[in-house]
Amino acid sequence: MDDPLTAIRQAISRPGRETSDYDLNPGTVLPEGRVLKPAAVLVPLITGAGGARVILTKRSSRLKHHPGQIAFPGGKIDDTDAGPIDAALREAEEEIGLPRRDVEILGTWGAHETVTGFMVTPVFGQIRDGFAPVPEEGEVEEVFSVPLSHVTDPAHFCIEGRIWREVRRRYYVVPYGPYYIWGATARILRALADRMAE
Template identity: 65%
Template sequence: MTIDPLDRLRRALVAPGEISTDYDLNPDTVLPPGRKLRPAGVLLALVESDTGPRVILTKRSSRLKHHPGQIAFPGGKQDDGDADATAAALREAEEEIGLPRSQVELLGHLPAHETVTGFLMSPVVGRVRDGFDPVAEPGEVEEIFTVPLAHLTDLSRFSVQFRRWRGTRRHYYTVPFGPYYIWGATARVLYGLADRMASCD
């Protein structure tokens, strides 16, 4: 009997979950009442490899206004022409890494995540059908790479670190991989997924 390597992931995607935020590890943060968050969508895209599924990530251009140089999922803010955050994630992935939306098999969604930059980020999970040749949009993406799903869903790979931000100490999750320092909102979303998958065992 063949075991689907994405079986645990599928079960994790249907498990109940709550919105996460960049402030989860900083409970003393006082957020302004009535704040308006801008909707955004990101794509956790999976590609097959000989060693199992891998997740596509990008290194953002250092010239960008938001999160320059950071490791991120393909994606961005929801535009007026997007039906929803899922449509935004698929459109942005096509623009940023050249992934045709017709090649993405949607598997589900993860709980939304509030970022320190004022976005409500909705992570969409999908599997890439067939191969594709990534093409980085030079104005937004400096590099495209993949990380084994097994690495990103192993809770022992995560740690909590901190840095000074706007005069205060801000704690955040990290899940490094080789030369790539994955932290912030991306790591927080991945930590949530790893935690959900662990609970499915």
């Protein structure tokens, strides 16, 4: 394919079920009437001579929630946001200095439910050439990228588990070099890998 993101566009256009942090834990009983907070993340894709890459962040180790974890830029949808796309672009500008004018939106898909009570809409966007990340010091420790081919190959994923709130929880992991990509970030990437494999 001439455009390395053609497969992404095709994958986004296919119907697929919503995902959640509970996918690998089918015995989980969720409380009825739970209220989930809407959120959005940008899945930023950049192309170059080496092919397509996904930009990720390493959260600051000083943060109260999810310190040091690998994540997409994003956060909760504020009342002032026009919707998930607007929220994802705002958060990416705040967290990694990505101007919204430099992002071509490729599409979105169904929200991902997290164990922390969020419904996260993944927003896929292609970044125009020349982007130089500027991490927000209080929130982002590092901005890095991984090959799209790595995180869309199901063979690179494994399932691990740990005790969380006195219950063993299983989740996807897709390590890359020194980076331990897991949880909701890995689950969204695994959903992308599955759609691209169809």
